[in-house]
Amino acid sequence: MKTLKLTIASLAFLVAVSGCKKQFDADVVNKNLPITGLSPSLLLPPIEQDMFIAPFGDEEKAGQFTAINYTYYGSNQYWTGSAGFNYGTLNNVVSMETEAGKLNATLSKPYLALAKFFRAYFFVNMSLKVGDVPMTEALQGLKNPTPAYDKQKQIFINALALLESANADLGAMNSVNALTSGTYSIPATYDIYYAGDLTKWQKIVNAFRLRVLIALSKRVGTDADLNVAAQFSAILSNPSKYPLMASMDDNLQHVYDGVFSIYPNSPRNYGNDATRDNMAATYLNTLASLKDLRAMEVSEPARGLGFADTSYSSFVGGASGQALSAMAQLIQQQKISLIGRHRYYETLTGENTFIISYPEMCFNIAEGINRGWATGDAEAWYKNGINADLGFYGVKNGANSITFQKSYFGILYDDITYIVHFSYDGYYNQPVVKYAGNNANGLNQILTQKYLAFARNSGLEAYYQWRRTGVPAFDIGPGNTVNGKIPLRYQYPVNERSANAKNYNAAVTSQYSGSDDIYQAMWLIK
Template identity: 45%
Template structure:
């Protein structure tokens, strides 16, 4: 009898545990998230925006009102995107949990997203954990891989992503949802994958002698095999963020009173446009009121004046108040909530990257043709249909595969980066010195443009030993914003 009662009690306890486990589950809280929702979030974070600190550091515009901001380069700790990368891993897991095969659109894009975010992060700081990263509780103090190893892995991800997408397009599952850029079109994604690869290889231009990376051969291989490595064919295939009334363009009717006259155009950018008699100037900027008062017209290039990013902020503010500097075009940038699309990876950039590679002898082809395609595409973005006369000018006409021609390519790429592509304009300056960035008391940091960000403070508190080893290896033990990383030495 006692044994019977004990058995009943055990069964009851087990049932209670089972009931408790069932009751413990909150039906109002999801236990999983569809991969499409995660993809949408991860893709949206690729957009670095416009009219922000990045664009001031690119020397496209200046702040003349220190209540809101300044033009200093006193950089601190980088904001890295490991949380976003963890979401990429989760996206891939959820796709498989919902029945997807090992090879599926989410896994193919996952490799591209790893490459994209790791590229952005390593360009900011240098070495990063890769092999030990994103392991959850398995490895909570990941070792740092060298920047070279990071780029080797980035290029492998891009190769694998291209191959996976090609297989899915031909014979596999094309089911994708949550794509805010290409409407779930894998063919367009494949072109972006390969366009990013060209960007990465261009970033490695100082490492063309590295026998492991094989930068020149890799670039030539991609460019010479359009069937295997399709590339963007026109401006419409750019990876670009489209703003909406729910997610407003950074400059819009709501902040006209706050920003319009408290930001003026930067001399680095404006002077290039003026020197080339570039019609884009009339689209993006307003003439300086003081120049109009002298009798100049809005159609005169000399009516537009940019301020040096290195100018003392108080002086800049005073001059802006006197109408001596050009403001951003209020008609273009404050008339609506949707503004202009913001490129993440653009067709013009791809054209200039190809032109640069051919100019440098990495690949065969017509550098002038790619250079002109890039210029025309950028002009088209601003509604300028005919660039024939512009390209015929002595200062703009391609000078050939020489140093002058290279500078022309780099200057035009800089102009095409205006208010898009995050820090790409700065990275290209850091790599080449083109165009000349202006410095002075307003830029601070001892009138130097920094070469990197510091590692996040969270790494010092959670992974100090590995971080210290990496900093010693790279920079002689000092986490310094003016130190040169492996990529640019």
């Protein structure tokens, strides 16, 4: 018995030591290394989720769609600090590639094709924020903890090549699938956006490629080896090779289920912030000036101005550059419009949030044709984009039911519903809306409508358009800037400055004369 007791005690000690060792190993795991030993399907959802940027955040304020009027909840100031990077997600992409490589070709190819798209997407995303970033030498873990930075031009060249390859891979698989009923597939459960539909993913690869090419508009004519116009034209001229989105059904978007994913504005936070956020003037005043019914869909009338609820004169946004104290006073006087509470606060599911949308693609195509990069009917694509976005907001040709809340600072009275008539033709045939042709005026119209379609969607795309083109004219003042200037970039993350100091300093010196200055222009927009 004594021997048995010693044996049990010894085993208990060994188990304890073993458990401690396992816990120690878990605690000291290198988070910079890719995850291994997981099915590629399990790695897909967090990668996809990192593409999504929710509305009601700083990105929305940067695009001047809404503005805070209450200091307790923040401010309308642009950033003064550093960007967030996506290397953690890219490490998961590496892991997905590794784990897919252990499978047979039929099972692995869909993941490997999507991995090329994700690499292009996240590297471009990071570069748009700061300029040069590590790409070629990145994602090697301890083999190379201090990767050199790639020039922004090379990042875009690499990304466009990845997208070309991803399209070819997906096209080949979709061609086989058409004959064999889905030989190549991803389990629908793990693909949160398209439920394993590789035909939709191929369309998104090409739509994103158009976005990347449009982002390079200022470099056309100065960097011939980018081949921007030729690549753009090749996509439009060969729809069988480069299929594109056909409708809103193809949108890459986040859909809220009201349980695990709740829209940021909902009945749960109505009492806290429904009156603390108003529409921004850059967005709402543009809609009102165009007699665009979307103005009434997204906002409440400013009843203190003395106009009828359904008069476009009642829809006035708060200037994003205005001091919050002045904006708060105008809210109390009901002289600027609150965010539309019927649209945004009635349900937990709200509206879908676009990552890459059909309207944006339409306007990108119209812009490229306007700039002479390809042949085609710019006006048709321009109209397609307008009509698709009007439909997203429920705007109908004819009678539209519009409901406003009769309330004042959270004290709710009876709702008021109006029937407002809207004509597509009447709207479009206004000189300020009807396409002016492939000229500067026509380009301004395309960019204006694209900006309106970015509202509360697509992350920083509205800001990037302003940075690239100046359209629309953003409001600037003490309420949103420190020195009367909107930042043109973010600083690099702090860990880049400490963990990769030599390469960080070299990149900052070559781009920005040694100063990680948020007001200096990166190569992309020079």
